[in-house]
Amino acid sequence: MEEKILQVTDLKKCYKNTNAVDGISFSLNKGEIVALTGPNGAGKTTTIKCILGLLRKNSGAIVINGADNKSKDVKYKLAYIPETPDIYPMLTVWEHLKFMALVYKISNWSDNGEKILTKFDLLDKKDELGKNLSKGMKQKLSICCALIHNPEIFFIDEPLIGLDPKAVRELKDAFRTLKEEGKTLLISTHMLDTAENLCDRIIVMKKGKVLAEGTIEELRNKMKVSKDTSLEDIFLGVTEDER
Template sequence: MLIVNNLVKKYGKQNAVDDLSFELKGGEVVGLLGPNGAGKSTTMKCIVGLLRKTSGEITIGGYDHLSVEAKRLFSYIPETPYVYDLLTVKEHFQFIGQAYGVPNWKEKTDELVQLFELEDKQDKLGRDLSKGMRQKVSIVCALIPDPQVLFFDEPMIGLDPKAIKNTRQIFRNLKEAGKTILVSTHLIDSVESIADRIMILKEGKIVGNDTIANLKQQFVQEEGTSLEDLFLELTKDV
């Protein structure tokens, strides 16, 4: 569903993303982990077309990632959620539903509004929303078109504990529906229970890419090792 081949993103002479290659299959939830500055957000922004890659090839559903066909297949939830200042919450959902030609957008939205407890916020303007509320609106907008692939960049930041729990449940529901999800985060425990596979970045390179169990076996081989221990082992300064 997603193929990234030899992706490079340079800033001057510095490689922010250094020759990354990986694939995501349909119905797979993959956690993209790494310390600050490892290249997680840069990788994701190159994939969705917000940053121009220096070199490499990226396809989504068999289409070039910058094509209209590819853009129809995915939704992107950025780390800093963007909403329109002068649209109400309800108008955001209407705009997305009509822009994507989603016939049942109202029914779908009602379900998501209840899940994220936004019923009493629907007439609020975007400029009056807290970061957590903006994040909820951003997630709902991303789900309305029923995308095949979803890219979440630090989705849990700003959410309250109940919303985090609901977001994890949405990940499980999306996985059961055969959707493909790439989640970038450095909140390790937020992805451990939902990810089929983990990719760990360090200085723009992949230093681990496998199931959590296999990575533990390869790199730690100690009973009771947590994902956090594994992460610290793989990203430590040599």
């Protein structure tokens, strides 16, 4: 039986006269990867920031493991990895982990830190300064930093933009590793082929609304298209019908 770890209900976020997020509802199950996709301005990043508490919602409910998202304990269960990783240029890879351990008041973290860096093939970069890392390595370091406090849900914004094919492969493998460990990932992305091949479910947004949600097979059935129809074709069909 699926274990619901996040429930968003009738979420609204307005900027003056614009509904950036217009009464959307969806849920995430434990141990799944979900793509949040849609055109620019669809409300994807605003949705994620409302869930994280970085933006104040106008109305609606956000419940994480049975508790309101404003709860202090809940915030420790979440991790946010923005499109541009927050890496300090003059800190080493190891010093980034140490800094995060201090932020979360975690003692005896060194052994776990080495295991995390080994898992993501960064142990040999332990003493490398942040400014010398490639974008792919910075993305992986962001994940490693997030793992120090053992969050349950990762919110990741456009993680693959600007990466070379090798870095894309490595980062997707990293996401699969997190899933195998029972972590839940909500990935905001425009890269539909990645969403189709990596994610268990897809949520399509446009103009602040959820237009479609489900597995690729469920979306094909809803659109009444063939089993060979790509997510790109489904996406264009869904978003073009809603003007």
